[in-house]
Amino acid sequence: MAKKAYGLNTICTHIGEIQDEQFKGSVSPIYMSTSYQFEDVDIKRYPRYFNTPNQEFLAKKMAALEHAEAALIFGSGMAALSAMFLTFLKKGDHLVVQNTLYGGASNFIKEEFPKYGIEFTFTDGYQISDFERAIQPNTKVIHIETPSNPLLTITDIKGVAELAKSKGILSTIDNTFASPVNQNPIDFGIDVVMHSATKYIGGHSDILAGVLMASEDIINRVWHVARNYGGSLSDMTVWLLERSIKTLGLRVKAQNRNAKKMARFLENHDDVKSVNYPGLKSHPDYALAKSQMKGFGGMMSFELREGLDASIFQKQLQLIKSSMSLAGVESTMLSPHLTSHALLTQEERDKVGISNQLIRFSVGIESKNDLIHDIEQAIQRTKELVQVYM
Ligand code: PLP
Secondary structure: OOOOOOOHHHHHHHOOOOOOOOOOOOOOOOOOOOOOOOOOOOOOOOHHHOOOHHHHHHHHHHHHHOOOOEEEEEOOHHHHHHHHHHHHOOOOOEEEEOOOOOHHHHHHHHHHHHHHOOEEEEOOOOOHHHHHHHOOOOEEEEEEEOOOOOOOOOOOHHHHHHHHHHOOOEEEEEOOOOHHHHOOHHHHOOOEEEEEOOOOOOOOOOOOOEEEEEOHHHHHHHHHHHHHHOOEOOHHHHHHHHHHHOOHHHHHHHHHHHHHHHHHHHHOOOOEEEEEOOOOOOOOOHHHHHHHOOOOOOEEEEEEOOOOOHHHHHHHOOOOEEOOOOOOOOOEEEOHHHOOOOOOOHHHHHHHOOOOOEEEEEOOOOOHHHHHHHHHHHHHHHHHHHOOOO
């Protein structure tokens, strides 16, 4: 009988385990050495070369999760993203990049690319025609983010992959918001998948890491560049990340369920003006999201109705933390204009629709009723404070 491919939770638990041959322990040992005796002259193990035992085995797990041939583990999402761009773009090349994008990535492109002589165009929107219009004769990479941070816009992954392929351009995606549980872009033809593993993959707000997944050939090309920049992850943290991923499937599915309930609750609330969540039928790209995502994720953003100040509201939360980052098992909220997208100008934020009232909500695994109660009491308290009477 042919061997059945493992299911998600089996991959999370068992793929990339290092067998403890010496003591038969149940979990992977950690190899902290920065110096390894030569097995043969071609294999030089060194943590900055991304090839210690823990780094190599975790890469197998990540590759399996994203249906890729190979992976590289980095010290942060930005280390992964910068290594990816600087491998495939050189002086005189051009990048087409989605306009609704994580602020740090936009910033990297705008601040660093001119120093390398790399050209770029931010699209006017996230429809296929917007990407097509932005392509130039020297375009080498098209980069997308879907669902995007913080507006949860949905880009047609297959459409972008096909467009890129038809023109001989590499397609790359930031898949952080979806996580490999909810979306596997390689199945739709995307060449390189990138994650900030600081988010769902780590999942406990205690690890900074990044990861790239692609074909053997692409990962090999990135490896040659990345070992020069030095952005690998320490083996202790690689080991912690492997442990975190054992519950990735369970955590993200619980977050999907909670988020759907929270999105419906917010959408039906009189004091909420709008909700951006791809799992709501009111989302403009609900059908597209449904066709390319297995779950709608734990991220959303919303605006309270006029007069209910977003900052005052967040200060009233008692259970949900108003804090940076996202995707941990604990629920968090923040104002993108003050944090993730603070480096964009007001004009740039207005253009894509990031208002000062927008609140990004990362839904955790807490009991739904407790989250609802916290939001409800914070709204009531905000009303009292801003003296808005019904
Ligand atoms: N991509 C997205 C969508 C993010 O939200 C972030 C961080 O918030 C990053 C990339 C950067 O990842 P890191 O902070 O791990 O460098």
